[in-house]
Amino acid sequence: MHAIFHRFAEQLAGSVDTVDLHNALSEVTASLDLPLFAYLFHSRGDSTELISTYPQPWTSHYLHNRYQDVDPVIDHARRRHETFRWDADGGDLDLLTLQRQLMDEANQFGIRRGFTIPIHDHRGLFAALTFASDERRPLFFRVIEQYERVLQLIAIFFHIQARQRLASDKTLDGVRLSDREMQCLQWAARGKTAWEIGQILGITQRTAEFHLDNAKKKLGVRTNIQAAIRLAISKPSDFL
Numbered sequence: 001m002h003a004i005f006h007r008f009a010e011q012l013a014g015s016v017d018t019v020d021l022h023n024a025l026s027e028v029t030a031s032l033d034l035p036l037f038a039y040l041f042h043s044r045g046d047s048t049e050l051i052s053t054y055p056q057p058w059t060s061h062y063l064h065n066r067y068q069d070v071d072p073v074i075d076h077a078r079r080r081h082e083t084f085r086w087d088a089d090g091g092d093l094d095l096l097t098l099q100r101q102l103m104d105e106a107n108q109f110g111i112r113r114g115f116t117i118p119i120h121d122h123r124g125l126f127a128a129l130t131f132a133s134d135e136r137r138p139l140f141f142r143v144i145e146q147y148e149r150v151l152q153l154i155a156i157f158f159h160i161q162a163r164q165r166l167a168s169d170k171t172l173d174g175v176r177l178s179d180r181e182m183q184c185l186q187w188a189a190r191g192k193t194a195w196e197i198g199q200i201l202g203i204t205q206r207t208a209e210f211h212l213d214n215a216k217k218k219l220g221v222r223t224n225i226q227a228a229i230r231l232a233i234s235k236p237s238d239f240l
Helices: 002-013 018-031 056-064 072-078 097-108 140-166 179-189 194-201 205-219 224-233
Strands: 036-042 048-052 084-087 113-120 126-133 170-172 175-177
Touching: 002 018, 002 140, 018 036, 018 048, 018 140, 036 140, 048 056, 048 140, 056 097, 072 084, 072 097, 072 113, 072 126, 113 140, 126 140, 140 179, 175 179, 175 205, 179 194, 179 205, 179 224, 194 205, 205 224
Parallel strands: none
Antiparallel strands: 036 048, 036 126, 084 113, 113 126, 170 175
C-alpha cells in the first residue's frame, strides 16, 4: 500500500491537466479494485468540474441536465463533513421525486451503490469524491471498509492538486487566470524562460509551458511577449 500511495502522490505532483489527474486517480483506485469514481468540484462562480470513470453517456447527460444541482449525494455531501454510503434506493438519503428519478437513471448505467467523501477546504471550496459500484459487486463495501482511511487521504491529496489546476483566483483585463497561470505569466514578463520558471516555482518545464499556453489562450494572444504587454498595461486593480 505504501508503494501504491507513493506513486499516486508522485503522479499528482507531476500532473499538468485533468487528463493527468484522471490517470493518477484511475491507477490508484484500480489498484484497490475500485474502478468507478467521480470527483466533482464546484469552484467559485457557477463552474462545475467533473473527473470520473463513470460511463461517458451518463456524465454527459448528468452535466447537460445540471443534475449536480439536485443530486441527493452531492446535496448530502454539501451539508456534512463525514463520509457516507448510499445505494440505488437512497439509503439514508431523503429523496425527492426528481432525485429518485436521477438515482433510477444512474442505476441504469451501473451506478447502484457508493461511498462518498465530502471535501470542504479552508478556502471555502467544495468537492466530493465518490467511489461507486453496481449490485453485482458484493465485495464493494468490504473493500471500502478495508481502505476507508486510505481513501480519505487519497481524496485530500487529489483535491489539493485538482484545486490548483481547476480554480481561478486572478483576473487580468476581465480574464480569469489561475494562480499558477498568473505566476508563470509574471515571471515570463520578467524575461524568464519556461525552464527558468519551472526552477523558480518548483515545477517542471512542461508544467510551466502548460500554464503559459493556457494564459495566452485565455488572453487571446500568441506569444509570451504579447501576454507580458497585457500584464504590463493592466491596472493594479485588475488583480483580484
